[in-house]
Amino acid sequence: MNKKKLNLIPYIFIGPAVLLLFVFTFMPILLALVISFTNLNLTGLADFSTIDFIGFDNFVRLFQDDVFIQSIGNTLFYVIIGVPLAVGSSLIIALLLNFVSNWLSTFFRVIFYMPSVTNIVAIAVIWGFLYNQNYGLFNYLLSVINVGSVPWLEDPMIAKLSLILMAVWKSNGISMLIFLAALRSIPTIYYEAADIDGANRWQKFTKITLPSMSFATFFVVVTTLIGWFQFFEEPFVMTDGGPLNGTNSIALFIYQEGFQYNEFGYGAAASFVLFVIIIIATLIQFKFRNKDQTL
Amino acid sequence: MKLKNNFERTVVVLLLVIGGLLVSIPFIWMILSSFKREIEVISIPPTFFPVEPIFSHYIRLFTELDFGVYLVNTLIIVFFSMFGLLLNTMAGYGFGKFHFRGKEVWFSIVLVTMMIPGQVTMIPTYLIINGMGLTNTMPGIILPGLIAAFNIFLIRQFMVTIPDDLIEAARLDGAGEMRIFFRLILPLAKPIVAVQAILTFIAGWNSFIWPLIIANDQSLYTLSVGLSLLKDENATSYALQMAGSSIMVIPILIIFVIFQKYIIEGFNVSGIK
Numbered sequence: 419m420n421k422k423k424l425n426l427i428p429y430i431f432i433g434p435a436v437l438l439l440f441v442f443t444f445m446p447i448l449l450a451l452v453i454s455f456t457n458l459n460l461t462g463l464a465d466f467s468t469i470d471f472i473g474f475d476n477f478v479r480l481f482q483d484d485v486f487i488q489s490i491g492n493t494l495f496y497v498i499i500g501v502p503l504a505v506g507s508s509l510i511i512a513l514l515l516n517f518v519s520n521w522l523s524t525f526f527r528v529i530f531y532m533p534s535v536t537n538i539v540a541i542a543v544i545w546g547f548l549y550n551q552n553y554g555l556f557n558y559l560l561s562v563i564n565v566g567s568v569p570w571l572e573d574p575m576i577a578k579l580s581l582i583l584m585a586v587w588k589s590n591g592i593s594m595l596i597f598l599a600a601l602r603s604i605p606t607i608y609y610e611a612a613d614i615d616g617a618n619r620w621q622k623f624t625k626i627t628l629p630s631m632s633f634a635t636f637f638v639v640v641t642t643l644i645g646w647f648q649f650f651e652e653p654f655v656m657t658d659g660g661p662l663n664g665t666n667s668i669a670l671f672i673y674q675e676g677f678q679y680n681e682f683g684y685g686a687a688a689s690f691v692l693f694v695i696i697i698i699a700t701l702i703q704f705k706f707r708n709k710d711q712t713l
Numbered sequence: 714m715k716l717k718n719n720f721e722r723t724v725v726v727l728l729l730v731i732g733g734l735l736v737s738i739p740f741i742w743m744i745l746s747s748f749k750r751e752i753e754v755i756s757i758p759p760t761f762f763p764v765e766p767i768f769s770h771y772i773r774l775f776t777e778l779d780f781g782v783y784l785v786n787t788l789i790i791v792f793f794s795m796f797g798l799l800l801n802t803m804a805g806y807g808f809g810k811f812h813f814r815g816k817e818v819w820f821s822i823v824l825v826t827m828m829i830p831g832q833v834t835m836i837p838t839y840l841i842i843n844g845m846g847l848t849n850t851m852p853g854i855i856l857p858g859l860i861a862a863f864n865i866f867l868i869r870q871f872m873v874t875i876p877d878d879l880i881e882a883a884r885l886d887g888a889g890e891m892r893i894f895f896r897l898i899l900p901l902a903k904p905i906v907a908v909q910a911i912l913t914f915i916a917g918w919n920s921f922i923w924p925l926i927i928a929n930d931q932s933l934y935t936l937s938v939g940l941s942l943l944k945d946e947n948a949t950s951y952a953l954q955m956a957g958s959s960i961m962v963i964p965i966l967i968i969f970v971i972f973q974k975y976i977i978e979g980f981n982v983s984g985i986k
Contacts, residue, residue, distance in 0.1 A: 427890045428816075431807030435800040436819050439860045443826040446837035453837065463843065511732065517716050517725045528973050529733040532740065535969045537919040539937040540958035543944050544739045547746070547951050553755040555742055587736065595977060648830050651921075655941065669832045676836040677926060689833040696830060 454687035460680040476687035486688060489659075489666040490695075492578065496667060497646045497699075500582045504642050505635075508590045512597035513627075527595070534591030542655035545584050546571070571657055574664025581652045581665055588652075589645070593638045600634035601627070640703050647696050668692045743962065747771070747955040754952045770956035779931060780960060783939035787918060790855060790935060794917035797859035798909055804865045806898055809872025810880060820869075827862040839926055853927045854935075858920060864909055871905040872898070907975045911968070918965055936961050 455471055456462070462469040480486050511530055515523045533541070548555050549570035557567045570580045608626045617625070628635075650669035653659055659666035659674065666674075669692065675685030716722050746754050748766040774780040808820055838857050839848075847853030875898065883893045899906065921937040928934055934942065940957045947953055969976075 425813060428807045428811035428813040430890075431803045431811070431894070432819060435804035435860050435865060436822070438800070438856065439826055439862060439865075440822065442838055442841065442857045443829075443834055443860070443862065444822050446834035446841060447826070447829055449837035449840065450833050453840075463840070514725055514729050514732075517722070518729065522726065522729070524973075524977075526729050526733055527977060528970055530736055531973070531976075532966060532969070533736065535915050535919075535965050536740075537921065537937050537940075537961050537965070539921055539940045539944070540743075540961040541739070543940060543954045543958045544743045546944070547954065548739060548742065550951075553757070553759075553951065555738075555759065558757065558759055587739075590736075644830075648832060650832070669830075672832045673835065676839070682836050682840065685836050686833075689830075689836065693830055693833055 450686045450689060453683050454690055456683045458683040458686075463680075463682070472683075476684050477691070479684070480688055480691060485663055485666065486668075486671055488663050489668050489671040492665060493647060493649060493667045493669075495578055496582060496585075496649045497643065499579070500585060500646045500649070501639070501642050503582065504586045504589055504646070505593065505639055507586060508593035508638070509597050509635075511590065511594050512601055515594070515598055516601045523598075527598070530594055531591035533588045536588070538588075538651045538655055541584065541588060542652075546656060549580055572661060574662050577657055577661060577665050581656060584656070585646075585649070585652050589642075593642060596634050596638055597631065600631045604630045636703075636707055640700060643699055643703065644696055647692065647699065668695070740962070740966075743955045743958050746952055747959045749952050751950055751952050754955075770953045771960070773953065774957055774960060778939075778943065779934070780936070780939060780957070782932060783934050783936045784960075786851075786924075786933060787935045787937075789851065790920055790924070791914055791917035793855045794858065794913050794920075795910065797861070798864065798906075798913045801860060801864040801909070802868050802899070802902065802906055803894065804860075805868025806872050806894060806902075808865065809869040810875065810877070810898075823862045823865050827866060835922075835926075842927065848927055849929045849933065850927075851933060854924050854933065857923055858917075861913075864913075868902065868905055868909065871902055875901055904975075904978070907972075908978075911972045911976055914968065915965055 454476055455473060456469050457472050457475075458469050511526075515526055518526075547553070551557060551567055551569055551572060554570070556570065560566075560568060569576055571577045604627065608630070609622060612622050612626060648669050649667045650673065653665040653667055653670050654673065657665045659670050668688065672685045672688045672692065675681045675688060716725065745761065745763060747770055748768070749760070749763040750765075750767060753760060753764060804823075808816065808823070842848055842853045842857065845853075847856070879897065879901075880893060883897050888896070919937060920935060921941075924933070924935040924938045925941070928938060931939075931942075940954075940961055943957050944954055
């Protein structure tokens with residue numbers, strides 16, 4: 419009797435959370451898979467009988483859609499430029515922070531983490547003003563040193579770089595903390611031993627610091643990479659994918675198809691393409707890591 | 714690695730100061746601009762400090778614009794996201810400390826949802842909310858973000874480390890399961906729950922996409938959605954926009970500075986090395 423009563427307890431604990439997660443996150447995954455093979459749009463939502471299964475038509479159409487192809491190209495651009503910048507800058511900040519005294523380190527950690535807690539719309543408002551071609555602070559500072567005004571958000575190529583700069587600024591905080599925690603956990607005895615052997619600073623950095631941080635680096639690179647493949651908020655709030663579709667990303671394409679054109683089936687199909695790209699990129703990373711370890 | 718002399722220490726501190734200034738420029742510029750007149754904000758060359766600081770943009774946000782309503786809605790979302798954290802913590806405890814039928818199945822559902830990018834579920838979640846007739850309602854805004862699989866996972870990892878004997882002893886003393894959870898488990902899990910509470914607060918305050926998708930009436934707008942509306946409707950009122958951004962950003966920065974210790978220590982708790 420008592421035993422039976424006890425068995426209900428765990429379900430009381432997990433029940434509410436699991437139920438909500440199932441309805442609002444797990445079921446949508448299955449639903450996304452189903453609707454990506456249909457022509458579901460706004461009419462289909464009003465009248466289910468107009469929904470047809472159209473096989474792989476959405477996926478075929480995607481790869482003939484110039485906007486989608488361009489957004490894949492842009493996303494790769496974001497990843498290739500943005501990930502090294504984001505990982506590199508947060509590593510450099512962490513290394514510098516590790517040199518200074520505790521209270522200085524705490525102070526600057528707060529400063530460098532601030533952008534990570536800041537709302538993306540507020541960031542868009544502030545940076546949009548800084549990037550403003552006529553009244554912006556950046557162009558004014560450039561004009562002081564006699565550089566002509568830069569079309570920060572008006573030129574497709576420069577706009578991509580401007581968004582990357584902003585995103586690196588915003589995202590440094592968490593990676594910095596992870597790197598710093600890893601740096602702090604390296605036993606000082608390693609460095610003392612290296613000193614006795616007469617190792618120089620560069621040798622200590624490449625032979626002790628970097629190898630000791632290999633897991634942190636791997637973790638940061640994988641999560642940063644996944645994050646940049648899903649690059650969405652920055653182009654959404656700053657440029658809405660423009661100019662000339664030059665800053666559109668895959669994630670933004672999905673949003674536009676789903677919520678601006680109400681092409682739910684087509685958008686869901688694009689989301690699976692993004693998912694597959696992320697999985698492939700992550701698997702490649704894991705493969706490289708295994709190789710490293712067997713060497 | 715340690716620095717050898719004072720010269721090197723000065724160089725490092727100098728680099729940090731320059732980096733810190735570069736990172737802070739957007740915040741400094743936002744706050745200073747919000748106290749300037751519109752005409753001063755777009756003057757060339759720009760002034761650094763406001764010539765004559767004014768507070769009228771902030772007043773206008775709450776009198777002529779609906780920032781009061783947006784603020785209340787944002788606080789409602791923050792409140793419910795805290796309730797969501799309680800549910801996450803309960804689930805983490807359930808998965809970490811109980812054995813029951815179907816545990817593996819349910820936990821793999823948690824893990825699967827953790828790995829799927831948000832864009833995949835965005836459209837179908839909207840369709841489900843639409844099917845429930847919850848579009849343009851507060852529950853529709855709150856429900857999709859209430860549970861975070863990653864939080865359940867993190868909390869579960871912590872719960873596993875709590876010794877079973879402790880819980881058994883409390884049961885032998887006749888404590889009920891809920892009493893054990895609130896009086897014993899929650900205090901023990903304070904380090905991880907504290908971090909999650911701050912991060913959940915920040916996420917709730919900043920939530921943007923779901924309120925934007927679900928809310929049609931301005932009476933349901935959050936601060937971030939209201940701010941994006943302000944950006945579109947008053948595209949050239951830069952000082953007003955900066956005041957709106959300050960309302961959005963400064964409270965969260967204050968909260969962050971007060972509680973930053975927990976966040977930073979939290980990264981050691983979650984054991985990333």
